Amino acid sequence: MANDWNKRILSQVVGGTLDSVAQEMSAVVTRTSRSPLFNEAHDYTTGIFDLHGNKSRLVAQAPGCTLHLYAVVSAVDRLVEAFRYDLHPGDVLLVNDPYYGGSHSLDWTIVTPVFHGRKPVLLPAVRSHMGDNGGPVAGGYNPRSRDIWQDGLRIPPIKLYERGEKRRDVFEMILGNNRLEHWLEGDLDAMIGACRVAEERIRTLLERYGGDQVREAIDSRIAYTERRVREEIGSWPDGTYTAETFADHDFQGRRDIRVKATVTVKGSDLHIDFTGSSPQVSGFINSPLSNTTSFAFVAVSTCCDEDIPINEGYMNPVTVTAPLGTVVNPKLPAPCGHATACVGAEIAEAVLLALAQCAPERVGVNAHKLPLAYSHGEYEDGRPWVNLNFFGYTGGAGAAYGTDGWGLYPPVMTGVILPSIEMTEYQYPCRILKHEYREDYTGPGKWRGAPGLEVKIQHLAESRTSVMMAGVRNTIRGFCGGGNGPANQVVINDGQPGAMDVPETVFDYPMPPNGIITFQRSGGGGWGSPLDRDPEAVLDDVRNGYVSVDGAFRDYGVIVREDGKGGYRLDADATEAHRSRLKESKRK
Incomplete structure (x- = not known):
């Protein structure tokens, strides 16, 4: 019995240590990076993996951009496959290709192997949204994209460092294909630095307890998570539950793109089948399998207790089927640049709508139908800037059983932090003129969604803006009788000649100095009948x-x-x- 207790205690110690290491990695990225996407918005995720047979396993993860939650798992697996027999101390690996475990090519994954006993055993990883990705348009979101190459630079599994030596030619190639070179190298160094700090902490852990005991503790912690998740799934009635939802359009003329989810509960096993979803489309909303799987797991994880450790155990009870050639598992070279917002939102929404039929008190809160509008221009010294206008995306958090929607970001972006207005105005030639709740702009319910917002962003210098609308016809859904959220709205050059209420999309629209973008951002969906509030x-x-x-x-x-x-x-x-x-x- 004493030995059993010792193992349990060690599992908690090792698991807690690795969680702390992942959180320290996150702090390193925040404090050493250059891009406001990192040091202000925190649009990244840090985690630690181990090698288990021929694949990796998620061991620990710090709070971050939740939609990265499981997509990073696929990216690490692809890197392990590519370099399984060519890993050395001091190596630094990079991938962003959506067809090699990525989500969209703006999300880059850095991995470093930690060796013990001459073998790679643990893999710190950072996945981050980059400010630019080369390609035809500044900022990387290209609504005119017709294939994966028009989304931006594809980076298959490569080494940035080999045996501790920087591959300068590779770095120069990557920097030469990015408009924000003045940010990019510093951001890559921050990601690599976070992994190296993790390597030091992990070495200390391995030296203190030994490789075998650490591995056993990790196995125990993963088994604990799996047991807790299986207990949750096992409490739901067996059966098959189906739901569907729709994305408004693919930004190239195709409308009402279906995402259909059939969820089968059998004991403590859960299977999610996306058969019946629309075929892949011409526009850049196709979701690669890793992105689809990630949003499906995010939906499931929101239905489980928040004190369950995030690791591989979450995934073991869940399987996913996504037919090849559909919008949820496209064939190369279908474009994927907008998949983390659209149809990612619909993937999670369809799964939750299906789960509402068997676990109604567990669903809700998901909402991610972003009206994306990004602007770009030049500073006075000629350097380019790209502003994703983060303030315009706040809002949209839905209700759940027992609680109104809360916060300014929906749960799939939980770890993303609203930048400070002062720093945003310092880093970009812009002013945030308005950022406030809007009356009667949320989904009603027994518990209502978080209020919607009205946001006005003024760019002081001449700029150009592309807008990608979502959630206009097919708005944020309510659950269990709750009302849907209202329609999103974006107006560019608001209050000036040539003002445009964007119906679906505009591309690289010229804005004069002091041009204003106005966002009417929907609140979240409600839960339960409004007449019961x-x-x-x-x-x-x-x-x-x-x-x-x-x-x-x-x-x-x-x-x-x-x-x-x-x-x-x-x-x-x-x-x-x-x-x-x-x-x-x-x-x-």
């Missing part, structure tokens, strides 16, 4: 400016009146009578 909670929302008096009556059947003192009061008797009539009419 606590009237006092609706009154609080009116007082806080989230819901108008008319909205309280229209969406919730709650009658709020002015109190004569500049405030509001609830008319409880009138509300109860009105709701009774509404519920009776629904039953008929």
Whole structure:
């Protein structure tokens, strides 16, 4: 018994240490990188893998950009396959190719092997969204892309360092294909530095406990996670549950692209089948298998307790089928540049809508239908800048059982941090004129989604902007009777001659100095019937400016009146009578 307890304790010590190492890696990237995407927005993920047979296993991961959660697993596997018999101390590996375990080519993965007993045993990894990726357009999002090469530079598995020596020719090739060279080399150094710090910490761990004991502790921790996830799945009724949702368009004329998910629960096993999804499309929303799998796992993970350690054990009970040649598993050379937003959002949404039929109290919160608009121009010294306009994407977090939507980012971007307004205005020639909640702009429900926002961003210098709309016709979905979110809206050159309310997409649209982009960003979907929401909670929302008096009556059947003192009061008797009539009419 004592030996068993010692193993359990060691498993917690080793697991906690590796979690701390992953978090330290994240801090290193934040504090040493150059790009605001890293040091302000934190659009990256750090993790640690081990080698188990011929594949890698996720061992630990720091909070980061959640949509990277499992896509990085595929990238590490492809790197291991490419260099399995050619790994040496001091090597640094890189890949970004969507068809080699990537998601879209803007996400780059750096891996370094840690050796013990002359064998590679653990693999620190960083996956980050880069500010530019070469190719035809600044910023890497190309709505006119017709193939993977028009998405940007493809980087298959390569070595940046070999046996500790920097491959300068490879670095120069990569830097020469990037508009933001002044950021890129520093960001790569930050990613590599994080892996090297992790290597030092891991060596200390291995020297203290030994390779065999560390490996046994990792096995135990993964088994613990798997057991917890299987207990959750096993509590859901066996059966097959199907749902579908749609992306508005592919930015090249194809509309209403279907994502269909059939979820089968059998004991503690879960199978997700995307058969019935639309064929791959011409536009750049096709989701490579690694991205599809990642969004499916993200959906499942949101249905499990948050105290379960994130590691390979999450994936073992879940299998995924995605037919080749579809929008969820395209054939080369289909473009994939926008897949992490569209159709990634629809993949997670379809899985959650299916799970709502067997685990209704576990689903919700997912919402990621981003109205993406990025701008680019030049600083006064001629250097290029690319601004992803992060403030315009905030909002969209949906409700879940027992809680309203919260926060400014939806859960698939949980680890991404809203940049400070002051630093954004310092780093780019822009002003954030407005960033505030908008009244009556969320999905109603027994628990409502997070409020939507209105955002105005002004670029002081001449610039150009491309806009990719989503969530206009097929808006953010509510769950279990909750209302859907409203439509997103983007207006460019707002308030000036030539202002345009973007219907679907515009490409490289010229904006004069002081041009303004206005975002109306949908709030999240609701959970449960709005007629079941606590009237006092609706009154609080009116007082806080989230819901108008008319909205309280229209969406919730709650009658709020002015109190004569500049405030509001609830008319409880009138509300109860009105709701009774509404519920009776629904039953008929």
